[in-house]
Amino acid sequence: MTGETATTGGMLLEATGITKLFGALRACDGVDLSIRRGEIHSLLGENGAGKSTLVKMIFGSLEPNAGEIRWKGQPVRVTSPGIARKLGIGMVFQHFSLFEALTAAENIALSLDKTTPLSAIAAKARALSNEYGLPLDPDSLVGDLSVGERQRIEIIRCLLQEPDLIILDEPTSVLTPQEADKLFVTLERLKGEGRSILYISHRLEEVKRLCDRATVLRHGKVVDACDPRRETATSLARMMVGAEVHAVARAASAHAADAAPLLELHSLDRAPTGPFSIPLKGVSLAVRPGEVIGIAGVAGNGQGELFEAISGEALQPRAAMVTIRGKQAGQMGITARRLAGAAFVPEERLGHGAAPVMRLSENLVLSRHATDGRALIGRAGVIARGAVEAATKRINAAMDVRKSAEDPEASALSGGNLQKFIIGRELDRSPAVMVVNQPTWGVDAGAAARIRQSLIDLARSGSAVLVISQDLDELFEISDAIAVMHNGTLSKPMPIAEATYEKIGLLMGGAEPGHVPHDAMGLS
Amino acid sequence: MRLQLVRRPQHSSLMAAVSPLIAFALTLIIGAIIFIAIGKPPGAALYAYFVAPLTEMWSLHELAIKASPLIIIAVGLSVAYLSNNWNIGAEGQFIMGGIFGSLIPIVFPGFQNVLTLPLMILFGILGGMAWGAIPAFLKTRFNTNEILTSLMLVYVAQLFLDWLARGWLRDPQGYAFPGSIRFPPAATLPEIAPSQGGAHYGLVFALFVAVALWFVMTRTLKGFEVRVMGASPRAGRFAGFSSKRMTYFAFLLSGGLAGLAGISEVSGAIGQLRETISPGYGFTAIIVAFLGRLNPLGAVVAGFVLALTYLGGEAAQISLGISDKLARVFQGLLLFLVLACDTLIYYRVRFSAGRKAGEAA
The missing domain is CATH 3.40.50.300 (P-loop containing nucleotide triphosphate hydrolases)
Incomplete structure (x- = not known):
């Protein structure tokens, strides 16, 4: 799959001195990053640390002001996502870039060459979704899909192009633990196939479990590089934030179990609003x-x-289906x-x-x-x-x-x-x-x-x-x-x-x- | 060499202000090329178009007469467009305003007192609102495309006016010529400075409407509602605003203002109801609205610019023998270039040397 022999010490991608300015803000400031073949490499950092900016430059949606990117040992200019895909870099964004009025298969087709017929794409997508445990109906409209399902389209779209490097931005944030486990199996398997993965996540346990190496960004600069398997979640968090992260303190709930609920749902029904929308069936709940x-x-x-x-x-069809502080609110608008x-x-x-x-x-x-x-x-x-x-x-x-x-x-x-x-x-x-x-x-x-x-x-x-x-x-x-x-x-x-x-x-x-x-x- | 559009991290407020000026400059350049192509001296022609009308007091009055309806309509359209309701039928609402307001002096010629004019204006506004309410109803009830319905209603209104002016409302003493009786002074919008020229109080309406709606749009919750519903309808629903009510608001406001412009034109500039009462003001006002950045105060400036193309067209026909249809060419060019230059607000233009990207692949 990788057409040439590796002569660069197994480095798939080497970025050196990458700098990106937005006006006066140095979003990335002389960042170095290297990714080996067949490794899962984690990019850690708080919001605004420059992770997204950095991967956008690797994927060609942004151009760096300074610095060099070497791909398989050759210097390259990645000026557009199309070029990145041609090189063999695929990306699954945190904010999806999908057209809601098109089906999953049509969305996938948009990023492929124009000659492949839609039915072939749908079949391939279906096969991949089975193979990698990412259930998806290629004929469903994106507008009717949930966030989790949309993510699967992005992942499958990326896999269809057989990339050498896959960039994943916060992929597990919408998955169940079991789904996330399955994704990890998928990722391990891709790694086994010799592909590299750049993994962006704020879930430190996950990073510890999955990743071979980690690069930590803070305020646009690389502050640390480590082997996450040898760190604790606390030490990783400290590198990211530059200070201790306080665990959430939860005092025992002092509420009286017999207090009148402030929010109540009584057999709340809702008819589906679209062909793929989920009807609500007899939802009841009280929050005190x-x-x-x-x-x-x-x-x-x-x-x-x-x-x-x-x-x-x-x-709601009946006012009593939702009560807020004892008031029947089912027929009220959001302002009321x-x-x-x-x-x-x-x-x-x-x-x-x-x-x-x-x-x-x-x-x-x-x-x-x-x-x-x-x-x-x-x-x-x-x-x-x-x-x-x-x-x-x-x-x-x-x-x-x-x-x-x-x-x-x-x-x-x-x-x-x-x-x-x-x-x-x-x-x-x-x-x-x-x-x-x-x-x-x-x-x-x-x-x-x-x-x-x-x-x-x-x-x-x-x-x-x-x-x-x-x-x-x-x-x-x-x-x-x-x-x-x-x-x-x-x-x-x-x-x-x-x-x-x-x-x-x-x-x-x-x-x-x-x-x-x-x-x-x-x-x- | 290669021309590249690079997205700006934040939109440029400088370009938002300057892009209409760039568009206007490009219009002049292309205009000069057109004049050369048809064998007219470009300097003299541009002078006749854009400068000569500004050199005499009477023609400045004429400019105000033409600019007033454009401004009044464009202010309403700006609000409608900002709310994402595409009223293309202001021309029809203008005509219906003219008809409704004219009913008072034509049907009740004896009713002449201080209330005549206010009542005519009120009827004019109601006529425009009623005509604007039709596409609003069709959109909210049947999800019909308002661009088509409002546009088609223009032709209905034009034919309705033609029929009235030749039939029911025709002056019985008019030797069978189309057109109503001439309005008595009590039904005529007075001139502001009769000794200098013909500009009537429509100009005052225009300035008042522009300032009032500028205030509403920038300072009040209603203006905020309009902008949210236009820019981000789902967030607008989350805010508790109703998109149906917004559609009615947009059409009743822009329709009502077009109606006000219609009755001002008939009562102030024409003095009777004729079979045609508008040289396309309702359509030209769309250009005014966009040239003015959908800002009510911008519409005042843009209204005068577009009024100049009307006057310049007449002047150039007289002095150089150029068809006055060329005025329409200028209006079209201006709209096209304004929309094109808006790209500069969100994108930077970069010229880069001929190096092709991605050769390394």
Whole structure:
């Protein structure tokens, strides 16, 4: 597969002195990185450390201002992703580049040469998806697929091109433990085939387990290189952050089990909205003051639909299906539900939780214009700029949002920093009910710890918190009880003292509670 | 050598301001080439087009008369376009405004007092709103493409006006010529400075509307709602805004303003209802809206620029014998180049030597 013999000491890729400037910001500053043939190499770093910028330059979506990239010993200029693919570099992005109105197979076809017929691509994709344990229907519309399923398209699209180097950006953030295990098997197998993998992840346990070498970036510079198998998760985190990362502190929940629930769902049904959308079937749940309830589940089992139903972006047929602080809210829109005391953080940050081309201060108005009408909006609907800017500053300080300008557009922030802002925007209201979908997807360790701690603190101050997440570690870390969403139904919440990864994992795969099938790990 | 577009990390606010000027300069250059191609002296022709109308007081008044309806319509269209509602039918809404407002002096010729004019203006606005409400209803109810419906309703309105002006509303003493009675003074929009020229109070409406909507768009929650719904509809729904209500708002506002422009034109500039009352103001205003960066204050400047092409077309026909259709060529060029130059806001142009990328592969 690699047409030439290796004469360069087994180095597949060597990047030296890579520098990238964005205005005055040195996103990458003299970075050296070398990847051997047949190794899994980890790139570690906090949000904004320059990981994404670096891999974009290797993949040709950005051009470095200085530095040299050698590929199989030859100096190359990777000026476009097309050239990178021709060289044998494939990439699976954290933010997918897929067209929602096209099918999975059509999306794959777009990145291949134009002569291959669509049916052949679909067949090849189906074969690969079976071979590598990545279940996918090539004929389904991307718009109807969950985040996890979209990721599989990206991975398969990448594998179809038979790359020598595969770059994976936060690949496991949307997978169940069992799915992640399968991905690791896939990756080990690719490594065995002689391919190299550049693996970007903030999950240190995973990096320790999987990777042969690690390069650690901080503020655009390489601060360390190590063998992650010889490090501990704590020592890796210290290299990344440059300081100790505090573990999330969770005091025993002090809530009274008999307190009246602040958020209740009563046999919530929702008809499917599209051909691949999941109908909700009789979802019931109560979240009491002081409590964090987690909802686990494999991507695309109705979590998005559930979030929209609770937030009021989709209304219910009967008002009694959703109650917020005792108020029947099923027929209320999102503004009325907010006024009843609830706050919402959706999964998609850009385009749903925040308007990308608008400034942070404007994005504050987005979700707070009704609940804080008196403070933020003056007479005749004039926005009180001073108050809005002061509140934005307060939130940025409280959540340690790092940004390049005083009041940047939302799209200029890294994913983790934008998420801290969006969560902080709602926490700043001290809502009685907080519903969050995927609170830390693609967020680095430091920011994720801060977000999780803030959710626990909110609950301990007497609010009801509902967290929908595909990250089981996260749910075990913060929840008082975990319920599992499968195919539009919700299991009974399992108190955290009884819950284990295995039990939750089985429910995620669709097993009845109390019933353990023989091939317990067979989840595909 | 090779020309490359490089995406800017953040959009350039300098280019956002300068790109219409670049577009205008390119229009002049291409215009000069066209004049050379048809054998006219380019210097004299450009002078006749773009400078001569500015040298005399009466023609400045004419400029204001032509600019006022363009500005009033374009301000409404800017808001509609920002909200992602593509009203292409302002021409029809302009005509319906003219018809509705004219009904008062034509049907009730005896009703002449201080209320006549305000009532006409109110009817004009309502006429434009009613015509604009049709595509809004079709879009929200049946998911019909508003570009097509609003455009097709223009032709309905034009034929309806033609029919009225030759039939029901024709002046009985008009020797069977099409056109209504001439409006009495109480139904005529007065001139601002009658001793100097014919500019009427439509100009005041235009400036007032532009400033008012600039304030709404930049300072108020309503303006924020418009911008969010246009830029990021899902985030807008998350904010609790309704896209259906926004569609109605956009069409009623832009339709109502087109109606205001229509009745101002009929009452102030023409003085009667004729079978045609617009030289395409409703379409030209689309160019004005974009040349003005969809900013109500920008529309004021852009309105005068486009008005100049109308006047210049007439002037060049008289002084150099160039077809006044060339004015349309200039308008089209300007819109095309404005949209093309907007690329500069998000991309940098880079000239690089002929080295081809990726030869190492």
